[in-house]
Every structure is written in structure tokens, then in C-alpha cells.
Amino acid sequence: IQIPCIQMAMQAHYDVIVLNPNDNxxxxxxxxxxxxxxxxxxxxxxxxxxxxxxxxxxxxxxxxxKRCSNTPEEHMDIAFIVHGYGGLVFMDLLVRRRWEVMSKVYAVALIDSEHHVGHQLGSDVQLLAWIKHHCREWVTSPKPLDKPTATVFKKEFPMVSAGTEKYSLAPSSSLQSIFKYFKKALKARTTINFSRMPIVTRSSTKRKQSA
Known part of the structure; x- marks a missing residue:
């Protein structure tokens, strides 16, 4: 599961860090x-x-x-793709280190996540608003890849089909779609950041020099 993801990330010029929080x-x-x-x-x-x-x-x-080794929740620092229990770990990270996550993470792809928003995030309006705009989940489903899907228990952010009904195949089946999602989210984030940059004009430069 990891190798195709790493190869695709390298081709897209991502820096890659592979974490193994379960090896304690x-x-x-x-x-x-x-x-x-x-x-x-x-x-x-x-x-x-x-x-x-x-x-x-x-x-x-x-x-x-192991030395300097703690629980999976304590080891999880930054995640863009989380599968199964990894979704619960990420939500725990968001609660414990909200400002770091909310300022640095621009998109989260969850795959058949085991998180529980009600238990982990509660009614925190700020966190609920953040995951709604920064998270998307791919779930095992008979529907074609990327077709919208939802369950009675999970409606906190967009959910789409992983293109397979097999849990073990969900990551590889949805990988291409996930990277398209990342690319779009990164472009949107870059556009927003660029729009907030001050525009330097000739008159403003003169005022700065005469100040």
C-alpha cells in the first residue's frame, strides 16, 4: 500500500515522511x-x-x-492520507494541537476512517467548520470512484466512493483521486495566500522611501 503512494508523491514533487506509530x-x-x-x-x-x-x-x-516511543496518537504529527484507525488518530491530533494543524494542513484524505466526530470533536464549532472544508473521505462502496456517498452516522464532510467494496483495496483504488484532490486544495490555498499579499505600487514605494 505504501510504495505506490510514495512513488506518486515523489513524482508530484512532494517531500515524503513515512511514519510507523504502531511500532512501539x-x-x-x-x-x-x-x-x-x-x-x-x-x-x-x-x-x-x-x-x-x-x-x-x-x-x-x-x-x-522503545526509547522515545509513545502511543500512536502521541506520535502522529502531520497526516494527509489516513486509513482506518489513522482517521481516529488524526482527529485526536486536531483536538490536541488545533492551531498547528489548522495553520499547516491544507487537506486531509481519509479512507474508511474509524474516527468519531461526536466523541472526539464534540460540538466545537471551529473544529467542525475546519474539517468540513479540509477533509474528504473515500469509503468502500459499490458505486464508481468519486461518486458521492454518505451514511447516517457520518455527514461532517464530503464522502465519496473509493471505487471498491474491499477494505484492503480502498487505498490503491482511490490514490489517483486523492492526489487530484490534494492538487486542487493546494492550488486553492496558494491562491488565497497570494491574494492576501500586499500589492507594491510606485506611490507606496515613494512613501516608504520618504518616511
Missing amino acids: FVELKMEKEWKGLLTQNIEPSLKMVQGGSFFSLQNPPKCIP
Whole structure:
């Protein structure tokens, strides 16, 4: 799923960062730091791992959290394409870091998202208005690709068909459409930003020089 997306992004001259927020643990037999945990000067029968939890040396766990690794929600910084549970993670990011997201993210493509606006965003008017104008979801459907579709539970932003009824095929099936959506959204954002730039005229330049 990732490789076609990355290739298309590179062809469109995007900078690409691939995140794996679910890879948070490492097996002890592969972790060199295990020896360090055994020699820490704390309670002889207990050792602390990242996150503040303790385990018994007599019955050690099979894996421990990686250094500087937290939950998927805490790792998610910027996302343009989110699939399944990734939609829930993105909405969590929007709630926790709204100003960064609202100022930097110009479009979000969700694919069969598991988010829940009512539980995550509540009745926040500002956030609801933002997702309405910056999010679009592609859902598994018997309808042709990009045909409008909606459910009783999800009406917070435009929803269109992913062109397939298979969950695993939805990302690849909707990828071309998603990048067209990004291109249009970026063009609109650029146009708005350009229209807000001050227009320099000869008279305004003279006034600045004489000031």
C-alpha cells in the first residue's frame, strides 16, 4: 500500500515522511539496553520501563517500549492520507494541537476512517467548520470512484466512493483521486495566500522611501 503512494508523491514533487506509530515495542532478546535495565539502582526486584510502569525481574516481559516511543496518537504529527484507525488518530491530533494543524494542513484524505466526530470533536464549532472544508473521505462502496456517498452516522464532510467494496483495496483504488484532490486544495490555498499579499505600487514605494 505504501510504495505506490510514495512513488506518486515523489513524482508530484512532494517531500515524503513515512511514519510507523504502531511500532512501539522491541523484543528483549534484541534490545541491548536490557542489560542497562538490570543494573539500574532501584528496587532490586523491580525495574521501571518507559512510561513509568514496573516489571518483576523474576518474571520479565518478552518486550519493552522503545526509547522515545509513545502511543500512536502521541506520535502522529502531520497526516494527509489516513486509513482506518489513522482517521481516529488524526482527529485526536486536531483536538490536541488545533492551531498547528489548522495553520499547516491544507487537506486531509481519509479512507474508511474509524474516527468519531461526536466523541472526539464534540460540538466545537471551529473544529467542525475546519474539517468540513479540509477533509474528504473515500469509503468502500459499490458505486464508481468519486461518486458521492454518505451514511447516517457520518455527514461532517464530503464522502465519496473509493471505487471498491474491499477494505484492503480502498487505498490503491482511490490514490489517483486523492492526489487530484490534494492538487486542487493546494492550488486553492496558494491562491488565497497570494491574494492576501500586499500589492507594491510606485506611490507606496515613494512613501516608504520618504518616511
